[in-house]
């Protein structure tokens with residue numbers, strides 16, 4: 001493996017080489033990245049999630065405060081006093097664990113209340129909880145789709161969707177490409193038992209949105225079902241924070257909604273919302289629900305967080321002020337932010353090592369972002385990704401913009417240099 005051009009993916013499964021040899025080669029690769037100051041995975045924070053965090057940076061041997069644009073805690077709910085209180089009350093009343101999987105004694109009133117509450121939030125009758133958003137997607141798809149079925153995926157869907165489709169047939173269409181989707185749907189007619197189109201609401205790497213209305217029309221025209229994962233939309237998008245489903249008023253046009261409590265809701269856990277018989281089927285048939293312990297009483301904070309989405313709309317307004325300020329600032333500096341229309345903002349760079357170097361320089365200037373590369377995006381599409389929060393101040397965002405300007409002077413990554 002050529003380290004200069006390698007990515008983590010290249011170490012996944014090397015033909016003819018046993019796992020322990022691959023692991024030592026991978027270790028060498030990590031040392032190579034570290035030597036170049038490019039190993040910024042798993043940076044340890046000594047302070048809570050927030051617009052600034054106290055980080056143990058690999059290049060220094062002491063903690064350093066940085067402006068952070070790496071958290072999906074878009075509304076700052078992980079630190080909200082009322083939500084913390086609800087979590088503490090939950091733990092005082094029910095303790096720290098739930099003791100078992102839901103089938104055999106681990107199902108409590110707070111789980112059921114949350115299922116009902118998140119379903120009502122989307123104007124639906126029932127929902128099922130999973131321990132993470134990742135599991136919600138992978139468990140649901142794995143349970144509903146088999147050898148005789150077809151999953152039709154927007155290429156940019158989250159990794160958990162791909163994982164859920166490992167034991168069914170997969171066809172992909174280029175991101176938001178309606179013509180290609182229609183071709184796949186037309187060719188798949190009568191060939192598969194169940195056909196399911198799976199898309200994200202807001203896409204996690206580009207921060208853009210699905211063409212939900214048109215995709216829903218096409219999907220149903222060809223007799224297929226539509227699944228939407230709106231992990232990044234809930235709390236952020238739509239007049240009342242019901243995500244992309246609200247933006248397109250598509251409450252009655254989506255067959256299955258999935259999502260997570262780990263982003264704007266500031267906690268952890270995944271949910272699936274669908275017509276009651278599908279939810280019942282998942283409750284009795286999906287292995288990840290039957291054989292894995294339910295979430296802890298700390299999820300009682302989510303009940304309060306859902307209320308606060310309605311009670312404190314000013315948080316969403318502050319978030320959007322920040323999103324627009326940062327986006328406009330980056331555009332004015334000549335950066336390519338693609339089609340971002342949410343709190344996820346990428347700065348497109350292209351080359352992997354230039355992206356890693358941009359990430360390193362930004363950290364040096366006190367700005368923590370995520371360099372994103374293959375396999376999360378295609379090989380030539382590396383970028384610096386940022387997540388904006390309601391709790392960022394103008395000073396934070398100005399520091400980000402000034403730092404990007406500095407980085408551009410050194411690396412020539414804006415459109416000015418093309």
Ligand code: PMP
Nearest residue numbers: 132133134158200204231260262
């Ligand atoms: N779907 C999307 C689109 C995501 O971005 C993520 C989070 N990375 C997930 C699902 C998984 O959610 P969780 O972190 O709760 O497992």
